[in-house]
Amino acid sequence: MIPLSSYFIATGFIDxxxxxxxxxxxxxxxxxxxxxxxxxxGDKSKQYPPVKNRTAWFKKVFSEKLAEARADILVYREGKRYR
Structure with missing residues (x-):
């Protein structure tokens, strides 16, 4: 399993x-x-990079993406049951 720090390094948000x-x-x-x-x-930062307050931008986007990630994972798991 890849450590979380590797994901953060790859996206440029290790801090x-x-x-x-x-x-x-x-x-x-x-x-x-x-x-x-x-x-x-990381994908969102390529489209709309943080301009002024990087920390506030990260907190807002990360909280949105956490919810999306949970939804994506649940959909994937449920879809797997019906195959």
Missing amino acids: MLPTALSMARELNYGFNEVAEAICKV
Whole structure:
């Protein structure tokens, strides 16, 4: 299994790792959801890079992407049951 720090390094948000982990712990998200969310944040930063307040941008986008990641994982698991 790839460590979370590798995902954060690849996306350029290694400095936000402690913030992301505390947010995920507070909102009760798991490893898979955090890994999926940081990949989505990396994609979003390529389209709309943070301009002014990088930390606030990251917190907002990461919380949105955590919810998306949970939904994606649940859809994938449910779809697997019906195949």
